[in-house]
Amino acid sequence: MSVDTATVAKIASLARIKVNEAEIEAMVPELNGILAWVEQLGEVDVTGVEPMTAVIENHQRLRNDVVGADPLTGGGVRDAVLANAPAAEHGFFGVPKVIE
Template sequence: MSVDRATVARIASLARINMSEEDLDTLVPEFNNILNFVEQLSEVNVEGVEPMTSVIPNHQRLREDKVNADPLTGGDIRDKVLANAPAAEHGFFGVPKVIE
């Protein structure tokens, strides 16, 4: 597949990018080089290759999900937090209705 000047002008128009005539002529070979590279990638045999998210194997370090019982740093202070709320309902912040 190759790209001509009219195609580059159409892409620029769709992207709402104002380009000069010289810029259009400059981008034609660049687009064609990109498309040639993508065609080369489609020729690579990837059968049996597992998909990956990174080149380096990363594993998340997870911590235990527990509530901190210290009343100064977190956990079990709902009543103190809700005391500052302008409106509290059933143990939650009360907010005005925004959807009808």
């Protein structure tokens, strides 16, 4: 794939980037070099390589999603929490209306 000045101007317009003619001329070989490098990556043999999301294996440490009476898990203390609210309505925090 090859990029010309019209393509660079179109890309700049779509990206809402103001560039002058000299900058467009300078970007043509840069973008062509980038596209050539991407095409070169397509030649790499990746058979047998599993897709990965990161270079390092990351595993999330999850906890059970349980609601209990323990204040640390947040269960059974709704009334105590709402006692600190400036306004409580139907078991929820009351907030002022912000949309007219």
